[in-house]
Structures are given as C-alpha cells and as structure tokens.
Amino acid sequence: MIAETVCSAVSAAGLGIAVVTAYRRRFLAAARIAAYALVPVGLVMTGVVGWLSDTAFSPTAWAGFGVLAAAWALFAATRAVERRRGRAGADAEHAAAAGTAAARPAATAPVSSAPALRRGRGKGQEPGQVQGERPASGDDFSDIEAILKKHGI
Structure with a gap:
C-alpha cells in the first residue's frame, strides 16, 4: 500500500515537471519526462511493485x-582457477575424470611461412629460420614478427 502511494506521488510529480517543461516550449523534453513519469504508475498497475x-x-x-x-x-x-591453470590443464583434468588419457597433444612450434622457406639459410641457422634473422628465443611474438617482416612493416 505504501509502495503504491509512493509510486503514484512520484508519477504525479514527474507529470507536473513535464507540464512546466512544456510551458517553457521544450516539448521534446516534456514528452520524455512524461514518459519516465508514467513508468511507476504502470509498474503499480501490472503488480510488479x-x-x-x-x-x-x-x-x-x-x-x-x-x-x-x-x-x-x-x-x-572455478573460472579464475581455469584461466590460471590454462585450458590444456582443464582439458586434461576433464579427460582424467572421464577415465581416458588426455586427448590434446602438447603444443607445437609455429610453422614458418612458404616465402621464408624459399629464402636461403646462412651458416648455423635452423631449417625454418630466415637468413639475417636472429634465432628465436622462444618468445610468443616470433610468428607476428615474421608476418610483419613479410609485409615489409
């Protein structure tokens, strides 16, 4: 009963503000205020309040x-632990819980692109390494660097 009375009072006040706003010839703002003012009465009438x-x-x-x-x-x-542990750890845990071996193989090194393989190798370089490029130190950005060098960036 009190909630319905409060909602009715809020709607009446909002409609009063809308009338004053319309009197100042700001009709778009007055219509918007009136729409907001009618929401509490609508909620009371539907039983939500x-x-x-x-x-x-x-x-x-x-x-x-x-x-x-x-x-x-x-x-x-559980999401935080899963993210910290990594997706492979969660898959292995799920496979172990099901009674089977982990289905995912270990991660492999990125494969070099075809243009990088066509270029000659220098003395002491690995098969996938481009001439003049320093050996990969195991960082995660080596494949991105190769793509940027391929496009001349």
Whole structure:
C-alpha cells in the first residue's frame, strides 16, 4: 500500500515537471519526462511493485539471493582457477575424470611461412629460420614478427 502511494506521488510529480517543461516550449523534453513519469504508475498497475515489496520483506527471498550469490561465487572461482591453470590443464583434468588419457597433444612450434622457406639459410641457422634473422628465443611474438617482416612493416 505504501509502495503504491509512493509510486503514484512520484508519477504525479514527474507529470507536473513535464507540464512546466512544456510551458517553457521544450516539448521534446516534456514528452520524455512524461514518459519516465508514467513508468511507476504502470509498474503499480501490472503488480510488479507489489511483487517487489513482498520479495523485499521476505526472509526466504533473501536466503534465495544468498544461495544465488554463493553459486555465482563458485562459478567465478572455478573460472579464475581455469584461466590460471590454462585450458590444456582443464582439458586434461576433464579427460582424467572421464577415465581416458588426455586427448590434446602438447603444443607445437609455429610453422614458418612458404616465402621464408624459399629464402636461403646462412651458416648455423635452423631449417625454418630466415637468413639475417636472429634465432628465436622462444618468445610468443616470433610468428607476428615474421608476418610483419613479410609485409615489409
């Protein structure tokens, strides 16, 4: 009962502000304010306000929100552990739990592009290494560097 009265008062105040705004010849803003002012009355008429007020004062509803928060925290914690461990570790754990060996092979080194293979190798270079290029130090950007050099960037 109190929630419905408050919503009605808010709507009446909003419609009053819309009338004053329209009097100042700002009709677009007045129409927008009137639309916002009608929302609380619409919520009261549909019963949403009554449902929300019943939920807000219900201990069972608050316990339900607590259970949902705990479930969300568990999901977030497992995602954080999965990201930290890496996707391969999670797949291996899933395969081990199913009773099979891990289906994913170990990561392999990136393959050089065809133009890089056609260029000659210098003395002491590896088969996939371009002449004049320093040996790969195991960094993650070697394939990106090769693509940029290929396009002359």
